[in-house]
Amino acid sequence: MSSSTLAATIDRDMQASITRTSWRFWLGLCVAAGFAALGGWSWSQILQVGFGLTGLDTPVMWGSLITNFVFFIGVSHAGTLVSAILFFARSPIRAGIGRSAEAMTVIAIMTAGLFPIIHLGRAWLAFWLLPYPNERQIWPNFHSPLVWDVFAITSYVTTSALFLYMGLLPDLGSLGRRLGGVRGWLFRSLSLGFSGTDGEWALYEKAYPIFAGVVVPLAVSVHSVVSWDFAMSITPGWHSTIFAPYFVAGAIFSGVAMAIILLAGLRRAYKLQAYITEKHFDILARLMLAMSMIMTLVYVTEVFLSVFHGERAEKDLYVWRMVGSAAPIFWSVIFCNSIAPLLCFSRRFRVDLRFLLVIAVLVSFGMWMERYMIVVTSLSHGYDPAQWGHYFPSKYELAITAGAFGWFTMLFMIFVKVFPSISISETKQAQHALTSPEASHGASAEHSSLEASRATGESQA
Amino acid sequence: MSSDIPSVSRRRFLTIAAGGTATLLGCGETVARHVVPWISPPPDAIPGLSQFYRTVCRECSAGCGMTARSREGHIVKLEGNPDHPIGRGALCVRGQAAIEGLYDPERLSAPSMREHAGEPGKQLTWDAAQGALTDALRKALAAKRPVFVLSRPEPGAVGELFDAWLAALGQPAGQRVTFDPSEPTWIRAGASATFGTATQPSYDIAAAKLVLSIGADFLEDWGSPVEHARALSELRAKAKGGDRRFVYVGPRLSLTAAAADDWLSVRPGTEIQLVLGLARIALTSGGAGVSALPAATVAKLTQALSHYEPAAVAEHTGLSASTIHRLGEQLVHARPSLVLGPGRVVAGRNAIQLARSIQVLNVLTGAVGQTLRWAPPPEPNAAASARDINHFIETARAGRVGVLIVHHADPLRFGAASDAFSKALENVDYVAVFTNGMGELAQRANLVLPDHHFLESWSTVSPRPGVQGIQQPTMSPLLATRAAADVLVEVARQLERTDGLPSGTFTEKLRDAFTPADLQRGGIFAAHAEHQVALGDDPLGFALESERIDGPQSGPVLVLTPSLRHPDDGRAPGALLNEMSDPVTGISWSGWVELHPATAAALGVASEDIVRIELAGRHIELPVYEQKGLRQDVVAVGAPFAFGLLGSGADPALGLLSHVAIHKTGRSVVLPPGHGSDLQAGRGLALTEAELAVQRGDEHKPISMYPDHPHPTHRWGLAVDLDLCNGCVACVAACQVENNSPVVGPKEAARGRTMNWIRIERFVEGSPAHPDPRFLPMMCQHCDNAPCEAVCPVYATYHTNEGLNAQIYNRCVGTRYCENNCPYQARRFNWYDNPHLAPTNLALNPDVSVRERGVTEKCTFCVQRIREVKEQAKLDGRPVRDGEVTPACVQTCAPSALVFGDLHDPESRVSKLASDERAYHVLGHLNTKPGVTYLARRRRETT
Secondary structure: OOHHHHHHHHHHHHHHHHHOOOHHHHHHHHHHHHHHHHHHHHHHHHHHHOHHHOOOEOOEOOOHHHHHHHHHHHHHHHHHHHHHHHHHOOOOOHHHHHHHHHHHHHHHHHHHOHHHHHOOOOHHHHHHHOOOOOOOOOOOOOOOHHHHHHHHHHHHHHHHHHHHHHHHHHHHHHHHHHOOHHHHHHHHHHOOOOOOOHHHHHHHHHHHHHHHHHHHHHHHHHHHHHHHHHHOOOOOOOOOOOHHHHHHHHHHHHHHHHHHHHHHHHHHHHOOOOOOOHHHHHHHHHHHHHHHHHHHHHHHHHHHHHHOOOOHHHHHHHHHHHHOOOHHHHHHHHHHHHHHHHHHHOHHHHHOHHHHHHHHHHHHHHHHHHHHHHHHHHHHOOOOHHHOOOOOOOHHHHHHHHHHHHHHHHHHHHHHHHOOOOOHHHHHHHHHHHHOOOOOHHHHHHHHHHHHHHHHHHHHO | OOOOOOOOOHHHHHHHHHHHHHHHHHHOOOOOOOOOOOOOOOOOOOOOOOEEEEEEOOOOOOOOEEEEEEEOOEEEEEEEOOOOOOOOOOOOHHHHHOHHHHOOOOOOOOOEEOOOOOOOOEEOOHHHHHHHHHHHHHHHHHOOOOEEEEEOOOOOHHHHHHHHHHHHOOOOOOOEEEOOOOOOHHHHHHHHHHOOOOOOEEEOHHHOOEEEEEOOOOOOOOOOHHHHHHHHHHHHHHHHHOOOEEEEEOOEOOHHHHOOOEEEOOOOOOHHHHHHHHHHHHHHOOOOOOOOOOHHHHHHHHHHOOOOOHHHHHHHHOOOHHHHHHHHHHHHHOOOEEEEOOOHHHOOOOHHHHHHHHHHHHHHOOOEOOOEEEOOOOOOOOHHHOEEHHHHHHHHHHOOEEEEEEEOOOHHHOHHHHHHHHHHHOOEEEEEEEEOOOOHHHHHOOEEEEOOOHHHOOEEEOOOOOEEEEEOOOOOOOOOOOOHHHHHHHHHHHOOOOOOOOOOOHHHHHHOOOOHHHHHHOEEEOOOOOEOOOOOOOOOOOOOOOOOOEOOOOOOEEEEEOOOOOOOOOOOOOHHHHHOOOOOOOOOOOOOEEEOHHHHHHHOOOOOEEEEEEEOOEEEEEEEEEOOOEOOOEEEEEHHHOHHHOOOOOOOOOOEEEEOEEEEEEEEOOOOOOOOOOOOOOOOOOOEHHHHHHHHHHOOOOOOOOOOOOOOOOOEEEEEEOOOOOOOOHHHHHHHHHOOOOOOOHHHHHOOOOOOOOEEEEEEEOOOOOOEEEEEEEOOOOOOOOHHHHHOOOOOEEEOOOOOEEEOOOOOOOOOHHHHHOOOOOOEEOOOOOOOOOOHHHHOOOOOOOOOOOOEEOOOOOHHHHHHHHHHHHHHOOOOOOOOOOOHHHHOOOOOOEEEEEOOOOOOHHHHHHOOOOEEOOOHHHOOOOOEEEEOEOOOOOO
């Protein structure tokens, strides 16, 4: 098969993912939107009646809402970071997973960014955290990590969105030329006139690494800043210098797990077995395993540091977390994040999607619980024993949490329906590299396997 | 004029401006609002400035002096009267909460009547109501049936008026009866047996070198809690050298026992043996009072006490003989000493005998005349001559009673008295009730007459000779109520029987009776002659009752414990009082039964499990609280929660009642405690001197990268002396009223969402055999290096140049980060909007913002009071004086454990306390540099 017909196949497959819509898509979208609406309704109740509807009380003033914030910030990490790092490594697997990983980043941060607003006692005044000129001449308090958060998150969402948009430009240009109707008009407008000339490509190749280069350190810094929301306090369980690397590692870990879940879903839904291969999952699973071991190291270090800490409250907290009434949380975190991923040492668990998916879901759950553990148990067992207390999310908070996952899924579904979920241009480049005369015989074999797996995918459908 | 300005004529500009203004006005609120509810204000009232009226607290019979703060014609805060000898400026939690009775939305505003008991009442006008009462009295007088007045203790003008009124109606003396469910009646009864006169004692606790309380919980009831708390604190302040001790004997580690140096518990019912054993030691070891006794009396006493050598007493009581001997020797050699009691928890069927034994012991040790003074017996027909309620019950049993006038009393609420009283009521033709709210008795009355609240009416209160507190109205009546005394005078006039009654109204009479100086002082206070008492010939000539406790002689003994949080006149406690944590258990809003942890374990129950307590066919169900400071053979229930258990004939004041059976029910509840652990987990928060010395050794000098905050004029600070604080929670109520903190209700309180800015943390250290309770008042520490300030993203909390950690409610967006980062958990979050429904909104302090939902709040050191004092000082052209600023908590602290002032001034009291060798900061190692200094508790040795 010539490379031009291959390119046509790729074009056709990608076009199909955005133009052909089954009833399953609509059903899924409705379910996701329904959860999002439920979450929105719950928040409206909290806005109307008060924060008393949550399960929060002295001493636990932050609960599942902040947990969601940290979790989704974490999820947002792997996407851009993985995509940018794969870009610099010139890895051929980037073509298959980069776009959806970047989209996951932007969407996760759009979800996470809601929570600092939702959890405010007077959410309608959230704009007071922004440094805008006002008649009272008051600026935000730049000592407060929460203000750093505002800057970190807005920078990150802007850069990630631009990075995603930059990568989309060539595809928008080519699809816009081929598609008619509203979508064609939309793509043409968004493509900024990208028509694929050599000059445009030359500029593009120069610009893209700049974005990729900015995104990598930013991703590290953003989650470090989020970790300082906790580390800058004096609360036992939060006040620790290990928090920045701890949170960044955790973020990549949970992000990879979420990427595996989304990619598996995408591949199944759009029959992209040809583009998202076992090899992709194998590499992601290896990354997840590596991050899991880093997390285990962090857990051990943290416990070690606290048990030999000079502060009595810190030591008591960790002992209570491990053997007290919070122990189920602690040990479920250890099981999900440190033990279950060890199965990925076996290739079978890395490439068999059924197993890998279970592990990825466990890791996602474990990482949510880890954030819950950090936020809630630290607060409930503070300096003053007379004020020790417990927290469990109320039904409103649970609904908002479900709503967050619904919102996240809904936005992701809309994204992959509106935009090509796999970079067409990069896939073509990758395939071209494989089928060009310089390429080896083995590469053509791999190309034919692409065709074969396409056929399999279609027959399965 | 340059051409680039558009040409608008003056006329055109005004047209546009007028149109714009009209449009804006149209958008505004159209409802007229009364900012100040006066058309022509009284001449002495200046809006924005407080006025203060002296009066007397009527929440219990102690009669503490009270100062009511009025703003724009409404009382917004109640405080003690520093010139009044009772209370001397402090109030208890009930006094602080009295304001909610004034603005109670359920207060009655119109008279109502019913033909037959059980019918719903019909409202009627005051004229009709007075007419109905006149008719009923006329009928009773015609039928020659007696007329009774039943009231709360009224030792003063109102009581005298009742007597005069009854006399005018031709009734024989003694038909005024009083009902006080918490009065230790056995003391007066004992005195008439011991000394031959029904006199009442007054105590000088502060002067004693050894105070021994036989179950007298004088910080919670037993006469005059605030006065006694002040006195105990003076004793503590003098006790620096350790030569003054306070020992408590009783079955339960009560609030009073927790304030003692030593808590001894004896087998329930054997307290009398201990007292007699001590009396024997006093007699044989040369007690100071023995030499003055006639030889015949000494001989009689020697004979009566011969069986009570320490070994025999030890066998009965369960104490060791050496403990008894040592205590006896201490009592003899501590001159003067003082034995108090008996209190409710040890008052069983032998209460009068126990009272007599204590009275004899005080004579033998020489306490009488030194620390204990007996008042002259009341004059015949004087206010204090009112008789016991039993006199009414007996009369009603013997024949029909014409009219019963009830004045702020509700025996039906008190199970012990209710059966007999209820039966007696059936023999009464007509019952008229003066009350503020619809109690149980009012629901059975023929006529219900809403009386003024005590803050709206006149009286005098003389709780003891030499003290005449003036109860004057502090605001014009809120509702269409009438003063009970005025109604009775008017009714007598209609009956044309006015001999000895005031010619005008009672109100007019009292209004003209006092000089302005008397009113400003709050009363007329004079020294009174001491009554010389002498023991009778055979003061202990009684045979000990063999059965001191009722019921089957097995199972734990039920003791009823006192509570500051429940009114004596039968009203249910208001929301604010209900939300105050019980100081001993930390529980609010609910009743409970205290079990020793071992008893609970044997029953298979734990705290918050409901148990059923059975006694003679009756039962109550209450949740368990595991109380380490309780004898294993005792269960304790707060008296107001146990009335359902008590049969007829029992004296409502008795506390040591009966053996009971306890069963597990299998159900449980969540008690609203707002309390985590009662162990300090080694955090060293509430310290003793010895622990402080150890902790000091471990401390590192905190360092900081930042310069200290400058405080150019003042650095406000608070000192909390843990040696003096008795945990009575009056400060909590005072703070809540002063600062408009809402009451959140039982459900929210159970979640720990109470909004108080100050709380009393209670820890019970020590072994189960020797529990060591500690109280730690905790409020915002106003740290120099405040963790909350750095983390607020919008500067809603910041450090003022006077050292206050200020909170700007309007700027707060509610991240709650400050609350997470406060190691003292001093901050509170407004979970909901808290509506202050009319008329409770009138109680709001206009100087303090009412906070909206979603913002954080906390103790401000009563910044509004600081400002008031600073402004006054500026007007007077002088600096602020030390002690001039008193936050609400400091103001009402009876033991003076809280001292507020300027740490900048090295001569201020608070500065001196802050540099005391007992001074420390709670969690000081966190380098928060708090403005609140705690003083470690002095050593308390156990015997």
